[in-house]
Amino acid sequence: MYLSVNLNKAEMGVTKSDLFNEMQNELATVAKVLAHPARVAIIQHLLKSNACINGDLVQELGLAQATISQHLRELKSVGIIQGTIEGSRISYCINPVRWTEIKNQFNELFDQYPTAIPGECC
Amino acid sequence: MYLSVNLNKAEMGVTKSDLFNEMQNELATVAKVLAHPARVAIIQHLLKSNACINGDLVQELGLAQATISQHLRELKSVGIIQGTIEGSRISYCINPVRWTEIKNQFNELFDQYPTAIPGECC
DNA sequence: TAAGTACATTGCAATATTACGATGTATATT
DNA sequence: AATATACATCGTAATATTGCAATGTACTTA
Numbered sequence: 001m002y003l004s005v006n007l008n009k010a011e012m013g014v015t016k017s018d019l020f021n022e023m024q025n026e027l028a029t030v031a032k033v034l035a036h037p038a039r040v041a042i043i044q045h046l047l048k049s050n051a052c053i054n055g056d057l058v059q060e061l062g063l064a065q066a067t068i069s070q071h072l073r074e075l076k077s078v079g080i081i082q083g084t085i086e087g088s089r090i091s092y093c094i095n096p097v098r099w100t101e102i103k104n105q106f107n108e109l110f111d112q113y114p115t116a117i118p119g120e121c122c
Numbered sequence: 123m124y125l126s127v128n129l130n131k132a133e134m135g136v137t138k139s140d141l142f143n144e145m146q147n148e149l150a151t152v153a154k155v156l157a158h159p160a161r162v163a164i165i166q167h168l169l170k171s172n173a174c175i176n177g178d179l180v181q182e183l184g185l186a187q188a189t190i191s192q193h194l195r196e197l198k199s200v201g202i203i204q205g206t207i208e209g210s211r212i213s214y215c216i217n218p219v220r221w222t223e224i225k226n227q228f229n230e231l232f233d234q235y236p237t238a239i240p241g242e243c244c
Numbered sequence: 245t246a247a248g249t250a251c252a253t254t255g256c257a258a259t260a261t262t263a264c265g266a267t268g269t270a271t272a273t274t
Numbered sequence: 275a276a277t278a279t280a281c282a283t284c285g286t287a288a289t290a291t292t293g294c295a296a297t298g299t300a301c302t303t304a
Contacts, residue, residue, distance in 0.1 A: 012293045013259030019184050020159035024166070028159040035154035036262085037142035040231070044146070047234045054281055062141050064264050069282055071262095088271040088280050094235060103232040109162070110225040112169045113216060134263045135289030158292085176251055186294050191252055193292095210250050210301040 027109060030102055033078045038063060039071050043094070046081065051093040078102075149231060152224055155200045160185060161193050165216070168203065173215040200224075 017025050033039060038061055045052060045060055057068045072092060075081045079098040083090045139147050155161060160183060167174060167182055179190045194214060197203045201220040205212045 011259095012257050013291065015158065015160075015260095015292065016185070017159055020163050024159040024162040027162050028157050031153045031162075032157035035150050035157045036137065037139055037146040037150040038137075038262095040146040040149050040153075041142050043231070044234070055279090063138070065281075066265075066283085067263050070264095073282085085271090090281065096235070099232075099235050103229075103235075106228055106232070107225075109165070110221075110228070112166070113218070113221050113225075133289090134287050135261065137262065137289095160292095177249090187251075188253085188295075189293050195252085207301095212251065 023105075023108075027105055030078050030080070030105065033074050033080065036071070038067075039075055042068075042071060042075060043080070046092060046094050051091045053089045053091055055089075145227075145230075149227055152200050152202070152227065155196050155202065158193070160189075161197055164190075164193060164197060165202070168214060168216050173213045175211045175213055177211075 020028075034043075041061055042057055045057060049056075054065065054068055054072065057063075057072075058065050061068065063071075072081070072083070076083065079095055080102060081092050082095045083092045085091075142150075156165075163183055164179055167179060171178075176187065176190055176194065179185075179194075180187050183190065185193075194203070194205070198205065201217055202224060203214050204217045205214045207213075
């Protein structure tokens with residue numbers, strides 16, 4: 001039987017981030033940014049072309065300009081990309097330092113799994 | 123000027139997954155499952171203890187039983203964990219094969235970034 | 245068989261995300 | 275200065291996610 005200890009009104013739709021540690025919250029935040037195919041596609045386009053502008057991505061992905069702009073903002077929010085003003089355009093590219101940080105963050109989790117387990121697991 | 127080509131009513135809140143390729147959709151789907159600190163915490167608990175049951179996680183994370191069950195279902199949905207019935211309990215653990223697959227999937231993306239770029243980027 | 249334990253599922257409320265048209269801001273061109 | 279270009283932001287509608295109480299299902303024990 002599971003008795004409810006918390007008698008307050010439930011906070012629905014709200015992630016209880018105070019229950020988790022820094023690493024768990026940070027990894028989840030970055031994962032959330034990668035959790036949309038358009039943003040993965042934007043990243044891959046930046047990997048291919050080294051740098052590009054909003055308009056390129058509108059052409060490439062077939063989403064509206066406002067939508068691309070919103071995705072770019074989310075990618076920027078975790079620092080995975082950066083934008084530089086170039087005249088009337090903004091040139092976006094991967095942030096190399098942050099890229100490595102994020103890669104390492106994920107691999108710290110991935111590498112926590114022992115490569116070989118005797119015969120335990122289910 | 124950005125003329126709208128699509129004159130149909132906008133499909134809001136709906137990810138246009140048909141615009142993206144298989145790799146992009148799959149990576150995004152897995153990232154979405156990792157995009158919640160509770161699910162990262164569940165994974166880490168499984169890494170530490172090799173296997174555990176729903177009740178353990180309720181104790182460990184301080185979320186309701188139904189909530190843990192929901193998170194476990196999402197983790198199972200991408201195959202990152204698996205559950206085995208053990209009497210009246212269900213023992214969860216990491217799926218080793220899928221774990222490696224996912225790790226490689228992410229690193230395929232991460233390793234697309236050239237380690238050293240001359241002096242191009244912004 | 246009845247009561248208890250363990251977990252899933254359902255139903256629902258609150259919040260978050262996705263998408264785009266419309267509009268705003270800043271630079272560039274005529 | 276007026277027009278065009280490039281991008282951000284706002285407003286809004288549709289859908290998705292999060293969380294939990296209540297309930298359902300299956301096994302276990304008294």
